[in-house]
Amino acid sequence: MANIVTLKESGVQGKVPQTTDLSLGELAINSYDGKLYLKKNDGTETIVEIGGSSSSYTESSVLTTSVNPAVDNTRYFMDTTSSALSITLPSGVENFKIFIHDVGGNFNTNNLTVYPNGSQTIMGVNDIFVLDIDNDSTELIYKNNDWRVLSWTKPI
Numbered sequence: 328m329a330n331i332v333t334l335k336e337s338g339v340q341g342k343v344p345q346t347t348d349l350s351l352g353e354l355a356i357n358s359y360d361g362k363l364y365l366k367k368n369d370g371t372e373t374i375v376e377i378g379g380s381s382s383s384y385t386e387s388s389v390l391t392t393s394v395n396p397a398v399d400n401t402r403y404f405m406d407t408t409s410s411a412l413s414i415t416l417p418s419g420v421e422n423f424k425i426f427i428h429d430v431g432g433n434f435n436t437n438n439l440t441v442y443p444n445g446s447q448t449i450m451g452v453n454d455i456f457v458l459d460i461d462n463d464s465t466e467l468i469y470k471n472n473d474w475r476v477l478s479w480t481k482p483i
């Protein structure tokens with residue numbers, strides 16, 4: 328008896344299937360990003376990216392609007408000089424990375440709020456994460472079902 332392989336397809340940059348989008352063992356492909364995904368269950372249902380990992384990233388300049396959702400492996404240069412801004416994290420897939428830089432030096436005056444996607448956690452907490460240090464640069468990495476934060480501040 329032959330197995331039937333079902334592929335779901337998206338051409339939207341950064342689109343990653345949710346666990347509710349796929350059956351166990353079902354595959355999905357993102358034709359824009361060139362990534363393939365699989366739903367697995369090792370006690371916890373997760374979406375796994377198969378191959379296609381890249382060490383490069385796209386530089387994206389976002390100066391006046393919120394980002395919803397952020398795209399994996401992208402640098403966001405945020406300027407909160409005029410107003411507070413926000414970023415919504417993408418659906419977490421192991422090793423996703425987001426880079427955020429305060430290019431205006433005003434995160435303390437006008438914060439940048441990072442929203443988790445659904446029930447995701449940031450540093451183990453299911454709540455927003457506020458960047459409020461001027462000249463801050465922050466890297467968020469999705470590891471073990473949690474967004475981990477590495478932050479550093481440019482000396483003045």
